[in-house]
Amino acid sequence: MTETLKRSGLGVLVYFAIMFSLGIYFMFASVQGDFGLFRRVQIEAEAATLTAERDRLTREVADLENKTRRMSDTFLDLDLLDQQARDVLGLVRSDEIVLH
Secondary structure, three states: OOOOOOHHHHHHHHHHHHHHHHHHHHHHHHHHOOOOOOHHHHHHHHHHHHHHHHHHHHHHHHHHHHHHHHHOOOOOOOOHHHHHHHHHHHOOOOOOOOOO
């Protein structure tokens, strides 16, 4: 006596529907999730912006340190002294013409 077992196609259909849903979910999460591709691109762009800002601030600090050193008591820079006298005191040399 041989009996053939009949399986319903509903179980197979449910299995594939669940696997398909999980696949779609993980694909969506890998692209749009907190650690996905779009977030990575956003973080890299932000890192590039912050690196440029850091470099600009480093140059600005170096420039200010140079000016501070040039204005110290141990160092006399005549060009900087002349510029500061003109800016702060409004001094003008006798051979210059002032235009307003």
